[in-house]
Amino acid sequence: MGVVMFYHLTRSAPEETLSMLLPRALGQGWRVMVRGTDRDALNRLDTRLWLDEAHPFLPHGMEGGPHDAVQPILLGLGPAVNAAQGLFLIDGAETTVEEARPLERVWLLFDGGDGMQLSAARQKWKALTEAGLPAQYWSEESGRWEKKAEKG
Numbered sequence: 001m002g003v004v005m006f007y008h009l010t011r012s013a014p015e016e017t018l019s020m021l022l023p024r025a026l027g028q029g030w031r032v033m034v035r036g037t038d039r040d041a042l043n044r045l046d047t048r049l050w051l052d053e054a055h056p057f058l059p060h061g062m063e064g065g066p067h068d069a070v071q072p073i074l075l076g077l078g079p080a081v082n083a084a085q086g087l088f089l090i091d092g093a094e095t096t097v098e099e100a101r102p103l104e105r106v107w108l109l110f111d112g113g114d115g116m117q118l119s120a121a122r123q124k125w126k127a128l129t130e131a132g133l134p135a136q137y138w139s140e141e142s143g144r145w146e147k148k149a150e151k152g
Contacts, residue, residue, distance in 0.1 A: 002086075002104040004128050004135040006121055010112040011140050014090045015048050017109055022049075022058050022073060025086045030104055032073050033080035034060075035093040042075045049073075092117055094124075097131040112141075125151075 007017055018034065025032045036042045042062065049058050061067060063076025074082040077093075085104040089095060092110075100106045108124060110117040129135050134152030138145050 002106070002134075004100060004106040004108065004133050006125060006135065006137045007107060007109045007145075008112045008118075008121070008137065008139045008141070009109055011143070014109045014111075015045055018045065018088065018090070019048075019052065021088070021107060023056065025105065026058065026072055028085075028104070030085035031071070031082050032086035032088060033082060033084040034073060034075045034088040034090065035080070035095075036075070036077060036091045037093050038091050039077065041091055042077070046075055092120060097128060097133065100128060100133060101131075 009017060022032065034042070034045070036045075046060070046062055049060050058073055059071070060073035060075060061071040063074055063078060063081070065071075068074055068081050069083070071082045074080065074084070080087060087095060087100070087103055087106045089106065089108045095106060108121060110121040112118060125135060125137070129151045132152065135150070136147055137149040139148045140146075
């Protein structure tokens with residue numbers, strides 16, 4: 001059982017935070033799924049991952065392609081079909097305790113300026129930690145990422 005990491009975004013966009021975290025996940029040798037709720041936002045992320053000169057190339061694909069099962073990073077709206085060991089949740093995407101429990105890591109990125117995302121993240125923290133999953137809460141409010149809470 002891995003750790004669920006909550007990232008409270010107050011200064012960065014999800015794409016910026018993903019650009020920092022995805023290379024770390026790949027560096028662990030993990031396949032990951034980036035699950036969103038908005039196909040257009042995932043398409044923008046896909047373009048950024050292909051064209052962003054400020055960051056190294058990250059091998060990835062959009063769900064629905066012929067090679068989904070072997071993608072190191074799969075972007076999509078549905079289940080992780082790439083044997084992912086890690087799951088990134090953006091734009092209010094969901095997971096269950098059953099899905100999260102066997103993963104090495106779950107990252108929940110939420111917009112601190114969006115009251116609905118903030119409330120959903122609090123509810124998800126409560127549900128996952130009460131189910132026995134260890135969790136960490138990270139905030140960038142000070143200008144750099146700091147771990148503010150840990151449970152389990």
